[in-house]
Amino acid sequence: MKYRKLGRTDLKVSEICLGTMTWGEQNSEADACEQLDYAVDAGINFIDTAELYSTPMKAETYTLTEQYIGRWLKKRNRRDDLIIATKVTGKAAFIDYMRPDGQTPDLTPEQIRHALDGSLKRLQTDYIDLYQLHWPSRTVNMFDVRSFPLRAPKNDGVPIAETLGALGELVAAGKIRHIGLSNETPWGTMEFLRIAERENLPRPVSVQNVYSILNSTYELGMAEVSLREDVGLLAYSPLAAGLLSGKYIDGKRPSGARMTLYPHYFTRYEDREIDACVREVQQLAAECDLPVTRLAIAYTLYGNFVTASIVGATSLEQLKCNIAATDVTISDEVAGKLVKICNRHRSPCS
Numbered sequence: 434m435k436y437r438k439l440g441r442t443d444l445k446v447s448e449i450c451l452g453t454m455t456w457g458e459q460n461s462e463a464d465a466c467e468q469l470d471y472a473v474d475a476g477i478n479f480i481d482t483a484e485l486y487s488t489p490m491k492a493e494t495y496t497l498t499e500q501y502i503g504r505w506l507k508k509r510n511r512r513d514d515l516i517i518a519t520k521v522t523g524k525a526a527f528i529d530y531m532r533p534d535g536q537t538p539d540l541t542p543e544q545i546r547h548a549l550d551g552s553l554k555r556l557q558t559d560y561i562d563l564y565q566l567h568w569p570s571r572t573v574n575m576f577d578v579r580s581f582p583l584r585a586p587k588n589d590g591v592p593i594a595e596t597l598g599a600l601g602e603l604v605a606a607g608k609i610r611h612i613g614l615s616n617e618t619p620w621g622t623m624e625f626l627r628i629a630e631r632e633n634l635p636r637p638v639s640v641q642n643v644y645s646i647l648n649s650t651y652e653l654g655m656a657e658v659s660l661r662e663d664v665g666l667l668a669y670s671p672l673a674a675g676l677l678s679g680k681y682i683d684g685k686r687p688s689g690a691r692m693t694l695y696p697h698y699f700t701r702y703e704d705r706e707i708d709a710c711v712r713e714v715q716q717l718a719a720e721c722d723l724p725v726t727r728l729a730i731a732y733t734l735y736g737n738f739v740t741a742s743i744v745g746a747t748s749l750e751q752l753k754c755n756i757a758a759t760d761v762t763i764s765d766e767v768a769g770k771l772v773k774i775c776n777r778h779r780s781p782c783s
Contacts, residue, residue, distance in 0.1 A: 434476025434759050437740050439516070440638025441663045442611055444562070446479040446516050448734055449759050450667060452745030453480065457487035457497030459691070459747045465501040468752055473511065475756050481641070481667070481743050483520035483567055484552050485531065489698050492530040496555055503557035516562045518667075520615060520641075521548040523568035524590060540570040540591045542599030549603060564600065565613040565641055575616045576701065593621075594628050601634040613667070615641040619654040626662055637664055639740055644668035644733055646714055647676060647707060647782040649775040656738040665740030668733040672744075672755075673707075673782045674699055677729040679715055682708050689747070704781035713774045721767060728767075730758035735768050 436445040451472045456465040469480070486498035499519065506512050522531060522538040529535045532544060552561065571590030574581045603609045612635050614622060622640055629636045640659060644651045644666060651666060659666050672678060674691055686693040692702065711725075718725040733742040746752035763771075 436478075437665070439563070439611070439740060440665060441636070442638055444516060444611070446741055447477045447759075448739075448741050449477055449730075449756050450479040450481050450518075450741040450743045451477050452669065452743040453482045453498050453502065454486045454488045455691075455745060455747055456501050457494045458489070459487075459689075459694070462501045462504070464747075464749075465498075466505050467749055468746070469502070469505050469509075471749060471752065472756065473509075473515070476759075477756065478514060479516045479518070479741060481518045482556075483522075483565075484548055485520075485522050485528075485567070489695050490528070495530060496551070499552055499555035503555050507557045512558055517556060517558065518563035518565060518613070519552050519556065519561055520565040520567035521545055521552075523566060523616075524570045540566060540596045542595060542602075545596065545599045546603070549608060553608065560608055560610060562610045563613050563639065564603070564609040564611070565615045565639070566596065566617075568616040569618075569621055570596070571621075573616070573618055573621070593624050594632065597625060597628055597634045598632070601632075604635045609635075611635065611638045613637055613639040613641060614664075615667075617642065617655075619658050622655070622658050622662070622664060626664070639665050639667050641667040641669055641743070643670045643782075644739075645671050645673045645677065645782070646729055646732055646771060646775055647673040647702075647710060647778075648780045649772075650780050650783045652736075656736065659738035666736075666738055667740055668742045671730045671733040671742045672726055674702055676702055676707055676782065677711060677714060678726050679711055682711060691747075702782050706778045706781035710774060710778035710781055713777075714771070717767070717770055717774070721763075723761060724754060726754055727758045727761050728763065728771075730755060731761040731763050732768065732771050734758070735763055 435448045439446050482498050487494045524539045526537050531538045572585045600612050614637050625637050715725050718728040744755040
């Protein structure tokens, strides 16, 4: 396993981060423990979760993933060996079960404190190594929204200074070591950095955004921010919800697969260009004598603006194959070919 520096901190994290969002929905607690045992034995020291997991989000499974991890940490006594990352939910008017009295989740100081205390209790730990804002409070384009609203409000959402101030207090209290962003934009990232410097508040050390051969839009604006400001990318969905495995080509929907179980949850993965792009990646992987999934994950680790690629799986065999991407070093020539494939198909999962 290879390790990379987390932002400007002294922490070294495994370049493969263990993703956990299916635990509690598609994966049982026994599955989760099995994956954790294997991942840690393979050298992974970086585990990512969120208060709202598992996904798809619903009241019945909210917090289960953190609970599973917490019980595993207590049983294995491995807390100090690991970098634990979790997230506080951004503004979500469609959720009424996460906060007291049915409040809409948001990034207010009060709600951040409430959310963090809940995560600490479930994870059975006194501190979070990396506490991330799952998505912004303000209006942004993300998930299934491809364009910024033409008439967006200019000053909506909780002011970033208020959110950052609350995080600063929690860092000072020893409950958080470092903070990170997620599903963030170039403007938002730079604003957090500007306010952090101005107010002497904690500086974000990472941004967790989607990034894959099928969605390389991070390269358009965010990559430069990550590189020049040392706010590295934690790439999620490096296989584009499994599309890059090729299992969904020609409309196939394998039994038990996420897009089979939750067809309305992945509408951004229905572009007609996807199959053509995946076929080209499959051909290149065959030329490189590599499983296509391994090549796809290795691509997300090629850029020097990337800190880690977050991999998850619903089976241990899938996880083993995904983690093995750390053993792949793709050449500049192969990376160049993948860039051309990305550009030719214009990020069909964006």
